[in-house]
Amino acid sequence: MRIRRNKWFLILAIIAVIWIVLKIIPQIRVWIVAHRFTIPRTEPALASTAYFLQTNRWLEFDLPKEANQLKLICNPIVTADLLSNKAIQVIFSIEYQMLASQNHTNAQGIYYFQSEPRGFIEGSSGIFVPANYLLAPDLIPLSSTLWIVNLDSPKFKNTRLLRIRLSKADPDVKQVLVRLYGRKPIPERKAAYLWNRLSYSTKTIARPWKCTPN
Numbered sequence: 001m002r003i004r005r006n007k008w009f010l011i012l013a014i015i016a017v018i019w020i021v022l023k024i025i026p027q028i029r030v031w032i033v034a035h036r037f038t039i040p041r042t043e044p045a046l047a048s049t050a051y052f053l054q055t056n057r058w059l060e061f062d063l064p065k066e067a068n069q070l071k072l073i074c075n076p077i078v079t080a081d082l083l084s085n086k087a088i089q090v091i092f093s094i095e096y097q098m099l100a101s102q103n104h105t106n107a108q109g110i111y112y113f114q115s116e117p118r119g120f121i122e123g124s125s126g127i128f129v130p131a132n133y134l135l136a137p138d139l140i141p142l143s144s145t146l147w148i149v150n151l152d153s154p155k156f157k158n159t160r161l162l163r164i165r166l167s168k169a170d171p172d173v174k175q176v177l178v179r180l181y182g183r184k185p186i187p188e189r190k191a192a193y194l195w196n197r198l199s200y201s202t203k204t205i206a207r208p209w210k211c212t213p214n
Contacts, residue, residue, distance in 0.1 A: 053166040067182035070149040075141035077175040092169035099161040118143040
């Protein structure tokens, strides 16, 4: 009898716990929303995934088959105290490998970048305000540098994997932040529409290259 009573007591205790949890779940959700970590006026910002490069480890990207262009954006990161010197420039390099099927290397090499502070001077105080920033106030990203790869080139034919890693960097560079974007070919049915959305100056630049749609 004692075992049976203990069994029923355990079942009732479990039911009571479940009932209590169901009652407090809405309150927990309200508390989480009220206390979640947010930064004022950053909600409309678009988020993009970024990665830190290492010298002893490859960062690999699987490339979509339909992509015809890659855009690698890099930001070297320095300590905030260096921004007092507006003339600072840093140099860093990235080692890359473009691999096809069966890990055949289509291309490899080292690409060099140069970056500097980008921002504006606050009028009343004269303080330099960087255009880029991280949540850590003591670290500041410098200007973005760009590397564009045309995957339609015979040199990169059938490339399926991009490997990159940090090769060298000036001592002032603490980290290098990278983002990679792939661009798909523009369908012919959308070419005229996109052309009409371009500004006059952009069309003027594009016409010598015969970019005007039929």
